[in-house]
Amino acid sequence: MQNSLLIDAARDYVTAQYQQHPRPDLVYHNLEHTHQVVQAASQIAAHYRLQDDELLAVYIAAWFHDAGYLYGPGNQHxxxxxxxxxxxxxxxxxxxxVQQMVQGAIMATKMPQSPKNLVEQIVCDADLFHLGSATYSTRNKLLRQEVALTHEQEIPATQWLAGNIRFLTEHHYWTDYARTLQKQQKEENIEKLKKKLEKKNKEAQDSAAAVVPAAGSAPATATEKVKEKKLKKPERGVETMFRITSTNHIRLSSMADSKAHIMISVNSIIISFMLTVLVRRLEDYPNMIIPAIIFLTTSVTTVIFSVLATRPNVTSGTFTKNDIAKKDANLLFFGNFYKMQLEEYQWGMKQMMEDSDFLYSSMTKDVYYLGVVLGHKYRLLRISYNIFMFGLIASVLAFVIAAIFFPVKA
Incomplete structure (x- = not known):
């Protein structure tokens, strides 16, 4: 059965189990949570080059990771x-x-989490993906409600907040992708919890003088809002976006170079074989001259386009003060400064760092031109692979036609 059909079957199976074993008290560990974990697992897994079996195990484990709540006590789910x-x-x-990978990934989510490989790390991070998301507060309220329903007791607010702060502070994501993407929001969630706990503690301490805090609550609330706005500055999120995008572009560039290297290596071997072995025999097999020429031309052309895809393009390596004034120089790319003196480059970088618009403009240009280079590389690689594919087919057909319809006479 194809992996996509298996994943769909797992989805239908788990959905049916939730319908057949209704648990109204599971307001957090329910089918909605399972869908969110599957979506997070899909997002994280897409960042890594997993084998088909590994990707299948990630999806199946994500669908079944909390299904155990339907069959027994929560501490054994x-x-x-x-x-x-x-x-x-x-x-x-x-x-x-695949069975072993799925079981290992589900068991790895048991607290404290203990993933041993990338598949288990992805499932563990997907299970707690909400800790670094804007929906954390809503999900946390549902979890508290579920704990109260299943244990039939209400946890004091201060105890619940303190426990959550400790849990989020000690928790860490296992994959680089989740750490990078969720770090900022997770820190903001921790700060919000700390503020709530501080507020609850203060209310408890000043309960005897509740009127005084009420009179001064507006300024305190306004101050908190100002601080919260400062914490929600977009700069960190923007920098995270640039970091992830640049990393993805560099990874794609490395993949393009690897593909080009494969084409160069394979066709170099073919050319070497053609020149050292086959050419010597053409006198005995003149009917193979045209197929040999087609084959050789295909390999040489493929190598040419593969080399063009990896050939570096070096720019002038200098910038002027006028470029800095116009914000035209991208000082993040070595091709624009490698011929400059250190003092001049330091001056340019200082000017850029003091101007946030100039800085973000340079980062945007850097990402853009990385994308342009990638587009050029992959366009040449596509031509190279097309030439190799169609040329190989034409060469094989030419050899077959020459052998069948134009045999060498004895």
Whole structure:
């Protein structure tokens, strides 16, 4: 069964289980949460180059990671969920290595989390992805409500806030992607919890003089709003966006170079073989001259375009004060400053760092031109691969036609 069909089957199976085993008290660990974890797992997994079996294990584990709540006590839901996932996978006759990966990923989400490989890390981060999201406050309220329903007791607000602060502070994401993407929002969530706890403690301490805080509450609230706005400055989010985008572009550039290297290596071997072995035999097999020429031309042309895709383009390496004044120089790219003196470059960087518009403009240009270079590389690579593919087909057909219709006479 194809992986996409297996994933759809897992979704339908888990959805049916939630419908057949209704748990009104599960206001947090419900089907909505499962959908959110699957979506987060998909987002994180897309960042990494997983094998098909690994990607399948991530999706299946995400669907079943909390299904154990339907079959027993909450403190054993990982074990029960892993058993149910194994039962499903065995029914679908899925490979044993996938079964092991799915069980390992579900068990790795047990607190404290203990992932041992990338598949388990992705599922663990997806399970707690909301800790670094703007929906944390809403999800946290639902979790508190569920704890109160399942344990039939209300947890004091100060105790709940202190526990959440401790949990978020000690928690860390396992994948680089989640750490980079969720760090800023997670820190903001911690700050909000600390403010709430501070407010609750102050209310408890000043309960005997409740009128005084009420009279002075407006300034305090205004101050908190100002601080909150400062914490929500867009700069960190923008810098995270630039960092992730640049990293993705560099990774794609590395992949393009690897693809070009494959084409160069393969066709260099073909050309070497053609020149050292096949050419010597053409006198005995004149009918193979045209197919050999087609084959050789294909390999040479493929190598040319692959080399063009990886050939570096060096720019002038200098900038002027007029460029800085007009904000035209991108000092983040080495090609614009490698011929400059250190003092001049330091001066230019200082000017850029003192002007946020200039700084973000330079970062935008850097990302843009990285994309332009990537587009040029992949366009040449596509031509190279097309030439190799169609040329190889034409060469094989030419050899077959020459051997069948124009055989060498004895």
């Amino acid at each position: 990982e074990e029960n969920g892993a058993k149910e996932a194994l039962h499903f996978l065995q029914q679908q006759q899925v490979a044993e290595n």
